[in-house]
Amino acid sequence: MKKIFVITCLSLAAIALKAQDKFFTKSGTIKFFSKAPLENIEASNKAVTCVFDTKTGAIQFAVLMKGFEFAKALMQDHFNENYVESDKYPRGEFKGQIENILAIDFASDATYSVDVKGQLTIHGITKDVRAKGNIVVQGGKLVTSSDFTILLSDFQIKIPSLVERNINNNISINVDCTLEPLHS
């Protein structure tokens, strides 16, 4: 009887420990920005899902393309219909790895700079990307952020020739997610 109790306690403790390895959010923010001669293009999405495993360094993001909000409705329509074709490709995804995961001490509050490597899928096209980011360990939460640039041409997002000069092929992306421990 005692044995069973000990085993139960140990396995429960193991589950609790395992659960704390993972952090997540469903309300992260991704913004993108593109500087162009005619006007700047800017949009944000505040419903980003992110799961991060502190043990393995595996990190995943998912975002719904229709959830990007622009100041101008026409720009948003064009983004969805002509550029990312969100009816056909509703989701953007990143699956990757924090390479210097061992350098982070999740037990002490501090700011760590990280190198992220992985695969980004937008518009049905998957590309290898690398980015630098920050993880701030703060009272049991992880504030993660990253800035990187992608090229529209890498993801076969075509710019109509009529507006070619008005739209920049370089898009700056800003990711900002506050992750909380996942209790399963």
Place this chain on the structure above:
Amino acid sequence: MKKRNVFIPFILFALSAAVYGFVEYNRTAKDLSQAKAEQTVTAGEIIESFSNDEVAANKQYLGQVIAVTGIVSNVETDHDSHYTIVLRDNASTSSVRCSMDSTHIASAASLSEGTEVTIKGIVTGYNADETGLLGSDVQMNRCVIDTKK
């Protein structure tokens, strides 16, 4: 005299096209509190449609103004005071996540867990849970609380 008459319709046309173009160019997203919902469903129904067949559900709901009725399971807020109301179907871990319109913060903040509410918003899609830990979500944005039932 006759020549001028010929040009007037063209000038009027060009003018109205310019006005239309200007208005359309500067159009901003509409506040949904005045918009009519294209479909009315319960949280359980919309979650089921998406989990059964995402492609078909995308065709049926994506980008449309939908009124969803469900039980509030969580009211989330972030450092920018952006509110997300989570509606749950009591049968599963899946939920409808409603990202609230920033001009309707007060009504979102007044909601409490366990109350039934109807929320109107634009369906932006479905995040199927691959990890088995988080539960899948139907997402909506620019949400407002639907006061008339």
